[in-house]
Amino acid sequence: MNNTYELSIALHRLGRQLHRAYHRGNHHNGHYREQSHLLFLIAENDGIIQRDLAEKMDVRPSSMTEMVTKMETAGLIIRQQDKKDQRIMHLFLTEQGKESIVKSREKDIKLTDNFFRGLTEEELEEMLRLTEKLCAYLESTTEMEPDICMHRSHGGFGQRMRHMMGHHHRDE
Template sequence: MQNKNVIQLYNTLNRLSKQMHRFSHKADHKHGLFHMQSKLLQLIAKNEGIIQRDLAKKMDMRPSSMTEALGRLEQLNLILRKRDEKDQRSMHIYLTDKGREIVEDTVRSEEEFMKKFTDIVFREISEEEIEEMLAITSKLCKSLDTLDLKEPKDCSEECCQ
């Protein structure tokens, strides 16, 4: 049986994750975009001309979901999709000028928001405690990375016991 403190820690970290996730998404809504749409535009900006299939892989999305998401961004005149001249099955994705403006503004807004947000969230924690938390959370991430590789099939697997 697991230690009660470990279960309480897990529940507390889960709650903290949800709270941070909820607050961090507020920065993305400035232009009426959802968080995923904002991240998608930023990824396109960093990889101008990226192939739709590669974009889906980087965003960890199904190709059909990516097609739908890009369709919405195209309707908003934020991106252009162009067929590859050599391979008609491939679509290259480009930002429009409007899309580029939104990305620049969003990045600037996110940086300002994250500075204010982290100043508030971590104001009661010393630099030493932050370093300790970083080391511990890095270990937790590493443990979860090994579980991701196993892809458990049912709850008799190690991760669910």
């Protein structure tokens, strides 16, 4: 086996472990990691349209419709029709959705602090740099799916990591 294959396996395993931990950690709020991310993006982009939200989250439009419907049914978001084009729906948080974000953000900070506690700030920066570099390469490659990684311009992992690192100091 070569190192790239071993690295690929390790990254896949890490991704699955992070996914499971986020799933366990946010289930107490009644929604999962992707739904929390959806709420964060709506909060940051008040009135965003569903198509743009699907692109930012790197999900298929049909999956986005399902997520939005569930969040609307739960009373976390509302949809409002565009005044000029009735086919376009704008998404807004409800008060309940805003409260849910506060709880999720606090939990996310605790989870990510625990996930990366074994790394120094320098190691975190290097891991972030390398991850973003690899994601940029994968996005530019025509031989692979263009949406494999969520690049920082789409509000992906790197942007969230920088936000958390910049606004929250870890206990070493």
